Amino acid sequence: MNCRNHLLVGFLACGALAGLLLPTRMHREPASQHSPVQARAQVTPVKALAGTQAESLKPIDYAREVLPILSNQCFHCHGPDQDSKEAKAAGFRLDKRKEAVDFEMIIPGKADKSPVIARVTTSNNKLRMPPLDSGKPQLTGEQVATLKRWIDQGAEYSEHWAFVKPQKPELPEVKDKAWPSNGIDYFVLAGLEKNGLEPNAPADRHRLIRRLYLDLIGLPPTPEQAEAFASDPSPDAYAKVVDELLSSPRYGEHWARQWLDKARYADSQGFAEDRPRTMWRYRDWVIQAYNRDMPFDRFTLEQIAGDLLPDPTMDQLIATGFHRNTMTNTEGGTDDEEFRVAAVIDRVNTTMEVWMGITMNCVQCHSHKYDPIYHDEYYQFFAFFNQSQDSDRHDDAPFIKAPLPDQPAELEKLRRQVDQATQALKQAGQQPFVLPKDKKAKPEVEPTPEQKRLLDAQKKFEDFNSRIPNALVMRDLPEDKRRETYVFKGGSFLSPDKEHGVVEPGVPAVFHKMPADAPRNRLGLAQWLVAQDNPLTSRVQVNRIWELIWGVGLVDTGVDFGFQGSYPHDKALLDWLAYTYQHDLAWSTKSLIRLIVTSSAYRQSALHTELKQEIDPYNRLMSRGPRVRLSAEQVRDQALTIAGILKLDRIGGPSVTPYLPDGVIGQSFSGVKQRESSGADLYRRGVYTYWQRGAHYASFAVFDAPSRDVCTSMRSRTNTPLQAFVTLNDRVYVEAAQMLARRIMAEAGSDPPARLKRGIALTLQRDATATELAALGKVYEQSLAGYRADPDSANAMAVGPAGPLPEGMDVAQAAAMTVVSNVLLNLDELINKP
């Protein structure tokens, strides 16, 4: 108990200082360690700082008020990781009440006598907690007051909110009974009323329908579709469009995109060589799963353990590609075992992040600093994925042939032709022709007609067979070749802890138990992820869908529902949605999305007022409609749609490579260069764009698409001049502007103002304003004058990548209208959801 004595001496030494407030120490927080969104959260409570009597009697909420302080500033040393040198020096844990009280560090009911308070307030730098050299911020006066209030009220701990199963809360009382359209609105409105805000008026119907299209299918409506909705007086006009869009195949193409970020789907292996990999059958599986509205529990089972289901179908095997999207290192001289282990670790971290919203990354090396997850538990989880056959091989084995629906019949037909040709040869009493080993060498004798027929049939068969796509799959090693899993000391695969012994598959004890009848393999793991008892999966998933639509989640830290994560802005709404999704909607994602977009909250105008800027700057209260910048893929898909050149005739297929910029030097060590596609493949949706990890499509990267090296749960949304360069000057957008100009001129007669109005209608699906017509008219006249005087420039501007103008179209007018279209494709309203 040396440790304890030492601490008590420390306490005695500083006891006299207890209660003294240190002068506020300048703590310089790195710029935007938290996003502005989070920074606001820190700022808000300052208003409530006044330490009145009433304030100190207010019952404390441990999970919401105390835990974040302890977790952020104390648990690093006084937490679950007891093996670190800091923890050994610390000597006791603050995450367990018994220990903190037994050590007399917390005296329940007596904050002023509790050493914990003394240590965070002392002016003695040697005793000060957190230590000044720890890099941890010191506690603010407000945080100290919170700790005091908590100790004075008995220092009760409670279970972390996210680890307790959600119940379905009652709908809250609201004053305005007319506003709510569904359950969501009761929570939203109650929140607004509490904060003295009113919801916005509904968005105008043209903007609303554009928002809805972009959210449900990722593409804008045509002006005619928008007009039809705007002028449809029937009460179910909106619901009809919602249903129509949810059953469009475009829905799956749009919603797959975000899941592919999480699945780290890419068309290359990653690392230095970054060689191509055939993986698009998995991408298409995801699109189909969304289009068929596969319930999320099924969606989970098939991706985590499709191969372990009874008599798995080919689709179920393809689904297991989720965890085969890990990177493969084919650089010469690398240790395959090192990168096999890295892939398994990635599977552990990704699974926990995507389904549980729990970050396991740090537990690879040591017990979690904050959440009660221990080092050996990490390797129990690791053991689930450690039996997979893949071993960082160059060919990415194991994989299956995954023919498209029409391919088996065709292959069979070709096989029969080979058989027939073989029969014919036999009947003719001939032997098959032997081709020379050197393929270029001319055979010494010519094949007979029968031999030639067989050769041709064989070639056709082989050519066709080689075009059948592969799909990487999960497949476990046979029983007798199973690997033994050990705890890796310090997280290094070179240091297995043999003394600790072999680790068996299992889940961290802090969570619900695995279902009793679940096998101890990936299938059992998948069942555990979607079990009724799981407090996290449904919350994490509804938060994610919410965040995709609203731009901000109900929990800010969508990837971390652990101790370090933020408390939900509206826990009741989160729980109501999670419960509804899991039970009432039976994991139907389409139904969840329908629920959100048919709420009154969603249908509000995006109008941002000064009052709302003050009280709800980041729209966490849903006090206005979601005005959010579009994703990289949407920005491009939309421009092509408006220009009338997006190709939507088929779903899926091999990835395509739209225009590449000139002079891009080989981005990977292997020198594998992407080849630009041609014809219709230049105009497919962004979800089909070839995704090379080391050099992914340049304009997507500029609009925040991740490299997909690892799981990305939420993309950032930046606003930079490089984005302006893309939509102003990238060949894709120049061509789109040219095609849009031609479309405007073809559809809107010869009157310039009518053309400009048509331009706005095609772009924003609404009537033009006077300002818009004036600004566009001015740039049109300016350009037209210039191009009339300079036919060469006019020709370059109007023709460029799009090719010759239609018969009879005036070149200068087309050039000037292309300039106008270039303006239209760069409008803020276009790049955002309205």
Place this chain on the structure above:
Amino acid sequence: MNRHYVNPLLHQERVRAITRRHFLGKATKSFGAAALAGLLNDGFMSQAMAQDAVLRQATHFAPKAKRIIYLHMAGSPPHHDLFDYKPLLNQRNGEVAPQECYAKRSAFVKPSAKILGTPFDFERVGKSGAWMSNLIPHLKTVADDLCIVKSMHTTQFNHAPAQLFLFTGHFLQGRPSMGSWLTYGLGSESKNLPAFMVLISGGKSPDAGGAAFGSGFLPSVHAGVQCRSEGDPILYVTDPQGMDRQTRRHTIDAINAINQDQADEFGDPETLTRIEQYELAFRMQTSVPEVMDISHESADMLEMYGAKPGEESFANNCLLARRLSESGVRFVQLFDWGWDVHGTGPGDDLMNKLPLKCRETDRPIAALIKDLKRRGLLDETLVVWSGEFGRTVMNEERNKAGYKGRDHHPNCFTIFMAGGGVKAGAVIGETDEWGAHVVDNPIDVHDLQASILYLMGVDHKRLTYRFQGRDYRLTDVHGNVKHELFA
């Protein structure tokens, strides 16, 4: 209309008031300083006022360096043949190397490989008496400006992981690079250029690809912007054919007029940011080609660097690095491919390839240091030269190639730094008599990163970013500032 609805018209004036204030740069009061920092971080740059605010927030010490030029010799030069002279290797040339010459892990070299003495002559130079080989005559002339570190070591022995480790602090892809961390922490100094720019020579990107200068989980605005020697100097900076500058100006005016209207109507601060970004883009269309055009440099200057306008070369990139740095680019990262001298053939051996790479780089690096010094910029500009690991004592002789070459070796390597607050004319650290292991003052990759951040005024433990529930930093959970490197 329901009484709870807000009448948009009533709010119009208030919204206008907000947006006007915002646009005038007086947003601090209503949006909060943190949000302002966020706005800044979301663009390359913003008003000087906002920049200062961020700078104050992030620098923890008085910075010694304001800017960095990092010269990365991708593939890794052999320390034995340039700086770390070991006569013992020449004495025992051709003998089977003892076990103590090996690192724990290497890529290709076989057991019982033979010792390879350096084929090059060495001499002591400068006041520190540092050893340098005759492959780098120009660097000898700036020896008194260099801080040569012979005791670097790493954990990685393959190019991509070692480069990632060096630049991102972790051997797997996905983390922000050093330049991204610095621009995230310090913002930008230039109004017309990105804060982090990348120049590549040697015909190939570094093995780690864009991840070596990527922003990882930081917002993409912090990624290194690659300048290209072919096509647009920055991707899509050039207007489409048939559009002159005046027409581009007219389009920006039209876009911004309509966007201003949108901002007035809906009051979204992001719209105002976008207006500023389009103005900045317009300025960059002039500033980028201007700064990237070296044809107006004097003949003497071009001669000093060995630069030739219009070429893709390391020499040109060194001159560009000086120009960018002078224009306020905080972190200029050069990658030069071709240093991976295994000796599998004349294209990657010590006798042909290494002298060639030295000829391509020796003069421009010396010129860069002299040029910065002459302009009074060396004191505030940190120049770093390094590979990603060292090379073996032994001749690799892969497949009995018959050429001289060395395999990868993580246990020790030599780097040098100049300017920016480092000790000038110094040699730090020592390796054993084989040049195989560090025996004095070991400095690992995280130590180097911590020290570089320190010189920029940043505490590596406090420059953090919350991702996947963890506070990440460049140095992971390691790294010690090595004060012995500093003047």
